[in-house]
Amino acid sequence: xxxxxxxxxxxxxxxxxxxxxxxxxxxxxxxxxxxxxxxxxxxxxxxxxxxxxxxxxxxxxxxxxxxxxxxxxxxxxxxxxxxxxxxxxxxxxxxxxxxxxxxxxxxxxxxxxxxxxxxxxxxxxxxxxxxxxxxxxxxxxxxxxxxxxxxxxxxxxxxxxxxxxxxxxxxxxxxxxxxxxxxxxxxxxxxxxxxxxxxxxxxxxxxxxxxxxxxxxxxxxxxxxxxxxxxxxxxxxxxxxxxxxxxxxxxxxx
Numbered sequence: 001x002x003x004x005x006x007x008x009x010x011x012x013x014x015x016x017x018x019x020x021x022x023x024x025x026x027x028x029x030x031x032x033x034x035x036x037x038x039x040x041x042x043x044x045x046x047x048x049x050x051x052x053x054x055x056x057x058x059x060x061x062x063x064x065x066x067x068x069x070x071x072x073x074x075x076x077x078x079x080x081x082x083x084x085x086x087x088x089x090x091x092x093x094x095x096x097x098x099x100x101x102x103x104x105x106x107x108x109x110x111x112x113x114x115x116x117x118x119x120x121x122x123x124x125x126x127x128x129x130x131x132x133x134x135x136x137x138x139x140x141x142x143x144x145x146x147x148x149x150x151x152x153x154x155x156x157x158x159x160x161x162x163x164x165x166x167x168x169x170x171x172x173x174x175x176x177x178x179x180x181x182x183x184x185x186x187x188x189x190x191x192x193x194x195x196x197x198x199x200x201x202x203x204x205x206x207x208x209x210x211x212x213x214x215x216x217x218x219x220x221x222x223x224x225x226x227x228x229x230x231x232x233x234x235x236x237x238x239x240x241x242x243x244x245x246x247x248x249x250x251x252x253x254x
Contacts, residue, residue, distance in 0.1 A: 002033040002088065005046040005066065007080035012038030013111060016087050020107045026100075028090050039084060044069055052092060055150045056141035059089075060126030072131055082112040082124045092151045093122050105153070119162035122151060133174055139182045139189065140174075157181055157189040160200035166211065167204045175221035177203065180232060197231040 008016060015032060032038050048066065053059040063085070067075060075081055086093060093110060094102045108117045112124060119125055129137040140158045143150040154162075161177055162168040181200060183190045195201050206228065210216055216224055225232070 002030075002039070003047055005042045005044075005048045006033065006039040006084055007042055007078065008039055008084045008087070009037065009080065013080055013083050016083055017107050017111045020104065020110055024090070024094065024102050024104055028087055033084070033087060040080075042081070048088065050088070053151060055143035056126045056154065057130070057138045059123075059151055060130035060137075060141055063123065063127040064130045067127065076124075076128070077112075077115075077118075079112040082121055083110070085123045086110040086112075086121070089123065089151065092149070094152060095149050103152075119165075119168065120154075120159070122154070125154065125158070125162060129168070132169060133171060136171065136174055136178070139178050139187050142188055144188065155189050157200055161204065164204045164208070166217075167207055170207075170217050172216055172219045172221055172224045173203070173207055176224050176228075179221060179225060198233070202231070203228075 012032060015038060019028065019032070046066065046069070049062070051062075053062065087110070090110065094104060096102050106120070107113070109120050109122050112118065112121050126141050129140060140155065140161070144155075157177070161173070167173050177200065180198075180203065181189055207216060210227055214227065216227075
Protein backbone atom coordinates (compact mmCIF):
# COMPACT_ATOMS: atom_id res chain seq x y z
CA UNK A 1 0.00 0.00 0.00
CA UNK A 2 1.26 3.47 -0.85
CA UNK A 3 2.32 5.49 2.18
CA UNK A 4 2.59 8.94 0.55
CA UNK A 5 -0.27 11.14 -0.58
CA UNK A 6 -0.70 10.99 -4.35
CA UNK A 7 -3.27 11.68 -7.07
CA UNK A 8 -4.37 9.74 -10.11
CA UNK A 9 -3.21 10.65 -13.57
CA UNK A 10 -5.93 10.69 -16.23
CA UNK A 11 -5.05 7.08 -17.05
CA UNK A 12 -5.14 6.13 -13.38
CA UNK A 13 -8.63 7.59 -12.93
CA UNK A 14 -9.82 5.71 -16.01
CA UNK A 15 -8.39 2.41 -14.80
CA UNK A 16 -9.90 2.89 -11.33
CA UNK A 17 -13.36 3.38 -12.82
CA UNK A 18 -12.87 0.31 -15.03
CA UNK A 19 -11.88 -1.79 -12.02
CA UNK A 20 -15.03 -0.69 -10.19
CA UNK A 21 -17.30 -1.31 -13.15
CA UNK A 22 -15.85 -4.81 -13.56
CA UNK A 23 -16.91 -5.62 -10.00
CA UNK A 24 -13.88 -4.51 -7.92
CA UNK A 25 -12.91 -8.14 -7.35
CA UNK A 26 -10.18 -8.88 -4.86
CA UNK A 27 -7.74 -6.26 -3.61
CA UNK A 28 -7.15 -3.06 -5.53
CA UNK A 29 -4.01 -3.54 -7.66
CA UNK A 30 -1.10 -1.93 -5.83
CA UNK A 31 0.30 -0.53 -9.08
CA UNK A 32 -2.77 1.63 -9.47
CA UNK A 33 -1.82 3.57 -6.35
CA UNK A 34 1.93 3.75 -6.93
CA UNK A 35 2.95 3.26 -10.56
CA UNK A 36 3.87 6.63 -12.19
CA UNK A 37 1.67 5.70 -15.14
CA UNK A 38 -1.37 5.81 -12.88
CA UNK A 39 -0.43 8.00 -9.91
CA UNK A 40 1.81 10.96 -9.17
CA UNK A 41 2.96 12.10 -5.71
CA UNK A 42 1.49 15.29 -4.28
CA UNK A 43 4.14 17.97 -3.59
CA UNK A 44 5.35 17.86 -0.01
CA UNK A 45 5.91 14.12 0.28
CA UNK A 46 3.11 13.88 2.83
CA UNK A 47 2.62 10.58 4.68
CA UNK A 48 -0.88 9.08 4.67
CA UNK A 49 -2.31 6.66 7.22
CA UNK A 50 -4.45 3.62 6.44
CA UNK A 51 -5.99 3.60 9.92
CA UNK A 52 -9.59 2.45 10.36
CA UNK A 53 -11.96 5.33 11.13
CA UNK A 54 -14.87 4.92 13.57
CA UNK A 55 -17.20 7.20 11.58
CA UNK A 56 -17.31 9.69 8.73
CA UNK A 57 -16.78 12.65 11.05
CA UNK A 58 -13.43 11.27 12.26
CA UNK A 59 -12.58 10.55 8.63
CA UNK A 60 -13.40 14.13 7.65
CA UNK A 61 -11.30 15.53 10.51
CA UNK A 62 -8.34 13.42 9.41
CA UNK A 63 -8.68 14.56 5.79
CA UNK A 64 -8.88 18.22 6.80
CA UNK A 65 -5.65 17.86 8.77
CA UNK A 66 -3.96 15.85 6.00
CA UNK A 67 -4.85 18.42 3.34
CA UNK A 68 -4.27 21.52 5.46
CA UNK A 69 -1.13 22.52 3.48
CA UNK A 70 -3.21 23.02 0.33
CA UNK A 71 -5.58 25.76 -0.73
CA UNK A 72 -9.12 24.47 -0.18
CA UNK A 73 -10.56 25.97 -3.33
CA UNK A 74 -7.68 24.56 -5.39
CA UNK A 75 -8.16 20.96 -4.29
CA UNK A 76 -11.93 20.97 -3.95
CA UNK A 77 -12.53 19.86 -7.54
CA UNK A 78 -9.37 17.82 -8.12
CA UNK A 79 -10.72 14.56 -9.54
CA UNK A 80 -7.35 12.82 -9.48
CA UNK A 81 -6.87 13.57 -5.77
CA UNK A 82 -10.31 12.56 -4.51
CA UNK A 83 -10.46 9.44 -6.65
CA UNK A 84 -7.00 8.35 -5.49
CA UNK A 85 -8.01 8.86 -1.86
CA UNK A 86 -11.12 6.75 -2.46
CA UNK A 87 -8.94 4.04 -3.97
CA UNK A 88 -6.56 4.20 -1.01
CA UNK A 89 -9.42 3.77 1.48
CA UNK A 90 -11.48 1.47 -0.74
CA UNK A 91 -11.57 -1.41 1.75
CA UNK A 92 -13.35 0.89 4.22
CA UNK A 93 -15.56 2.54 1.61
CA UNK A 94 -16.62 -0.78 0.08
CA UNK A 95 -15.54 -3.70 2.30
CA UNK A 96 -15.79 -7.35 1.30
CA UNK A 97 -18.07 -9.75 3.15
CA UNK A 98 -17.07 -13.17 4.42
CA UNK A 99 -17.47 -14.58 0.93
CA UNK A 100 -15.19 -11.91 -0.49
CA UNK A 101 -17.98 -10.02 -2.26
CA UNK A 102 -18.57 -6.28 -2.18
CA UNK A 103 -21.80 -4.29 -2.21
CA UNK A 104 -20.83 -1.79 -4.85
CA UNK A 105 -22.59 1.52 -5.34
CA UNK A 106 -22.50 3.85 -8.35
CA UNK A 107 -18.94 4.46 -9.50
CA UNK A 108 -19.16 8.21 -8.82
CA UNK A 109 -19.30 7.75 -5.06
CA UNK A 110 -15.72 6.48 -5.35
CA UNK A 111 -14.36 8.25 -8.48
CA UNK A 112 -15.11 11.97 -8.48
CA UNK A 113 -17.26 12.65 -11.50
CA UNK A 114 -19.38 15.52 -12.80
CA UNK A 115 -20.24 18.40 -10.50
CA UNK A 116 -23.93 17.51 -10.07
CA UNK A 117 -22.96 14.39 -8.08
CA UNK A 118 -19.93 15.75 -6.17
CA UNK A 119 -21.98 15.65 -2.98
CA UNK A 120 -22.25 11.85 -3.21
CA UNK A 121 -18.50 11.27 -3.15
CA UNK A 122 -17.63 9.31 -0.01
CA UNK A 123 -14.29 11.04 0.58
CA UNK A 124 -14.75 14.60 -0.62
CA UNK A 125 -18.05 15.13 1.22
CA UNK A 126 -16.83 14.51 4.80
CA UNK A 127 -13.74 16.64 4.06
CA UNK A 128 -15.91 19.46 2.70
CA UNK A 129 -18.33 19.40 5.63
CA UNK A 130 -15.67 19.39 8.33
CA UNK A 131 -13.59 22.02 6.55
CA UNK A 132 -16.60 24.36 6.31
CA UNK A 133 -18.57 23.60 9.49
CA UNK A 134 -16.23 21.87 11.93
CA UNK A 135 -17.99 20.13 14.82
CA UNK A 136 -21.38 21.55 13.77
CA UNK A 137 -21.65 18.92 11.01
CA UNK A 138 -20.96 15.94 13.27
CA UNK A 139 -24.60 14.82 13.23
CA UNK A 140 -24.49 14.45 9.43
CA UNK A 141 -21.49 12.14 9.58
CA UNK A 142 -22.33 10.10 12.67
CA UNK A 143 -22.17 6.33 12.74
CA UNK A 144 -25.48 4.52 12.85
CA UNK A 145 -25.97 1.92 15.54
CA UNK A 146 -24.60 -1.46 14.50
CA UNK A 147 -23.11 -0.18 11.25
CA UNK A 148 -20.09 -2.35 10.46
CA UNK A 149 -18.97 -0.21 7.51
CA UNK A 150 -19.43 3.41 8.66
CA UNK A 151 -17.57 4.96 5.71
CA UNK A 152 -19.52 3.08 3.04
CA UNK A 153 -22.62 5.27 2.76
CA UNK A 154 -24.12 8.58 3.79
CA UNK A 155 -27.49 9.29 5.32
CA UNK A 156 -30.64 10.24 3.45
CA UNK A 157 -30.62 13.51 5.39
CA UNK A 158 -27.16 14.39 4.11
CA UNK A 159 -28.10 13.39 0.56
CA UNK A 160 -31.07 15.75 0.62
CA UNK A 161 -29.17 18.69 2.09
CA UNK A 162 -25.96 18.26 0.10
CA UNK A 163 -27.78 18.04 -3.22
CA UNK A 164 -27.99 21.84 -3.09
CA UNK A 165 -24.65 23.59 -2.66
CA UNK A 166 -26.08 26.73 -1.06
CA UNK A 167 -27.72 24.60 1.65
CA UNK A 168 -24.73 22.49 2.59
CA UNK A 169 -22.49 25.59 2.66
CA UNK A 170 -24.72 27.58 5.03
CA UNK A 171 -23.98 27.45 8.78
CA UNK A 172 -27.54 28.57 9.52
CA UNK A 173 -29.16 25.84 7.43
CA UNK A 174 -26.88 23.15 8.85
CA UNK A 175 -27.83 24.33 12.35
CA UNK A 176 -31.54 24.43 11.52
CA UNK A 177 -31.45 20.92 10.06
CA UNK A 178 -29.82 19.63 13.23
CA UNK A 179 -32.63 21.14 15.34
CA UNK A 180 -35.33 19.80 13.04
CA UNK A 181 -34.09 16.34 12.14
CA UNK A 182 -31.94 14.92 14.94
CA UNK A 183 -32.76 13.22 18.21
CA UNK A 184 -31.45 15.50 20.98
CA UNK A 185 -30.65 12.45 23.13
CA UNK A 186 -28.50 10.64 20.59
CA UNK A 187 -27.51 13.36 18.14
CA UNK A 188 -28.48 11.02 15.28
CA UNK A 189 -30.82 11.91 12.40
CA UNK A 190 -34.51 11.13 12.90
CA UNK A 191 -37.68 11.90 10.98
CA UNK A 192 -35.72 12.87 7.87
CA UNK A 193 -36.79 10.10 5.54
CA UNK A 194 -39.89 11.68 4.04
CA UNK A 195 -40.18 13.87 0.97
CA UNK A 196 -43.31 15.83 1.80
CA UNK A 197 -44.35 18.43 4.34
CA UNK A 198 -41.60 19.37 6.79
CA UNK A 199 -38.99 17.21 5.06
CA UNK A 200 -35.34 18.09 4.35
CA UNK A 201 -36.25 18.44 0.68
CA UNK A 202 -38.91 21.00 1.58
CA UNK A 203 -36.43 22.82 3.82
CA UNK A 204 -33.99 23.14 0.93
CA UNK A 205 -36.69 24.41 -1.44
CA UNK A 206 -37.98 26.97 1.05
CA UNK A 207 -34.46 28.12 1.89
CA UNK A 208 -33.88 28.82 -1.78
CA UNK A 209 -37.00 30.97 -1.90
CA UNK A 210 -36.25 32.78 1.38
CA UNK A 211 -32.69 33.58 0.33
CA UNK A 212 -34.09 35.83 -2.40
CA UNK A 213 -35.52 38.13 0.27
CA UNK A 214 -33.57 37.47 3.47
CA UNK A 215 -29.90 37.15 4.20
CA UNK A 216 -30.20 33.65 5.66
CA UNK A 217 -26.65 32.39 5.09
CA UNK A 218 -25.31 33.51 8.49
CA UNK A 219 -28.62 34.22 10.19
CA UNK A 220 -29.00 32.95 13.78
CA UNK A 221 -30.59 29.50 13.69
CA UNK A 222 -33.43 30.58 15.98
CA UNK A 223 -34.41 33.36 13.57
CA UNK A 224 -34.27 31.07 10.56
CA UNK A 225 -36.54 28.58 12.31
CA UNK A 226 -39.02 31.36 13.04
CA UNK A 227 -39.24 32.01 9.30
CA UNK A 228 -40.35 28.49 8.49
CA UNK A 229 -44.07 27.68 8.06
CA UNK A 230 -46.10 25.55 10.44
CA UNK A 231 -45.31 22.33 8.60
CA UNK A 232 -41.92 22.37 10.37
CA UNK A 233 -43.48 22.47 13.82
CA UNK A 234 -45.82 24.78 15.71
CA UNK A 235 -42.99 25.87 18.02
CA UNK A 236 -41.55 28.12 15.33
CA UNK A 237 -43.21 31.55 15.20
CA UNK A 238 -43.11 33.94 12.27
CA UNK A 239 -39.93 35.99 12.08
CA UNK A 240 -39.95 39.47 13.71
CA UNK A 241 -40.28 42.37 11.32
CA UNK A 242 -36.78 43.66 12.12
CA UNK A 243 -35.13 40.71 10.36
CA UNK A 244 -32.34 42.01 8.06
CA UNK A 245 -33.49 41.81 4.46
CA UNK A 246 -31.33 41.51 1.37
CA UNK A 247 -30.51 44.68 -0.50
CA UNK A 248 -32.09 44.93 -3.94
CA UNK A 249 -30.04 43.10 -6.52
CA UNK A 250 -28.22 40.88 -3.99
CA UNK A 251 -27.87 37.34 -5.27
CA UNK A 252 -29.16 34.35 -3.33
CA UNK A 253 -26.88 32.60 -0.86
CA UNK A 254 -24.70 29.98 -2.45
